[in-house]
Amino acid sequence: MYWVWTFIILSVTYSRGTGACPDKCSCETASSCDGTYVDCIAKGLTTVPTNIPKDTCALHLYNNQLTTIGNGAFEGLSNLQTLYLFSNQLTTIGNGAFEGLSNLQTLILGYNQLTTIENGAFEGLSNLQELNLGYNQLTTIENGAFEGLSNLQTLFLDNNQLTTIENGAFEGLSNLQTLPIDRNPLHCDCQLVPFLSFAKSRSLELGLVGEPTCHTPANLRGTQIKNLRLPQMSRNCSLDSTTITGTTHLATRETPDTGVISTTVMVPGRWSTCTECTCIVKL
Structure with a gap:
């Protein structure tokens, strides 16, 4: 009888602390963080599931068919530290998509179809240390896209469709150390100069597999951007607005x-x- 009551009490306590596990997913005590690990890997999900335990510290949603992340999708998951969303069909990360995840440390969004990162998309993720956006379809990074990520150390932007990087795109990332941008079709003209100056002043690591190179113009194709000189780049600038x-x-x-x-x-x-x-x- 004692064991029956103990089981009931523990069940109720777990339910109050974490909530029931989402349909199609499995939940267990996490080994890498303090809380619940939720496994929703390759479950054919098209939306972020509901009923995720409130004490979840690791949530794996990769290899699904998610196309969008609505505002408040992760509401109440203030304990979440690791979120894997790679290998889905996401095209846009909107403002407020990760609202409330103030303790998130690792966010993996690689191998999607992302074309747009809206300003403020990562607002509130002040403890984020690693953000992976590799293997997407990003063509530009707007100023303010990473605003508020003061603790970010690693930002993967490799294997996208970036041709240039706006001046100020990484403003405020005071702890950034690694910024892979290799395997992008970079256009090496004077618009890239502010980024190169920023990268050199911070001694950033820019290559994951190899050093990033120029794709255009033709006379610089294949040149490693770390070897570029200002006179070379000025010859590829047209004086327009x-x-x-x-x-x-x-x-x-x-x-x-x-x-x-x-x-x-x-x-x-x-x-x-x-x-x-x-x-x-x-x-």
């Missing part, structure tokens, strides 16, 4: 008669005066 964006503004003045704003900027290897995005080059 796109090139001027993000350059250092040295002086701004207003023409008295017309009121037109004229800005003097520095582009690689030359001075340029821009009036309404029309450049007059001073050699």
Whole structure:
């Protein structure tokens, strides 16, 4: 009789602490963290399951058919430390997708079909240390995409479709050490200069399998980006409004008669005066 009551008490306690296990998944005490490990691997899931135990510290949802992650999908899982979502069919990570996961340390999103990372998508993940976005279809990384990830140490962006990286894309990642961007079709012109300066100043590791190389222009194809020199890259810049964006503004003045704003900027290897995005080059 004693063992019967003990079993009942333990069952009730477990239920109150963790909740029932999601359909098709299995739950057990985690060995790598303090809480429950939820195994939902290759279960044919099309949405994030409900009824996930509240004390879950490791959740594996890889090899499913997830296409989206709605806001609040992981609500209440404040104990979650490891989340594996690779090998699904995710195309977009929206703002607030991981809201409430303040203790998350590892997030694996590789081998999906991601084309878009919205600004604020990872907001609130202040303890995240590893983020894997490799083997996706990302073509650009917007400024602010990784805002708030002050403890991030490793960010995988290898095997995507990145041609350039915006200046300030990794602003605030003060602990970043490893940033694999190899196997991307990088276009090596002056727009890539701010990123290269950032990477060199932080001594970032940029290669996973090998060193990242230029895909275009043709004269730099195959060149390792760590070996690029500014004069090489300036020869591949066209002086248009796109090139001027993000350059250092040295002086701004207003023409008295017309009121037109004229800005003097520095582009690689030359001075340029821009009036309404029309450049007059001073050699």
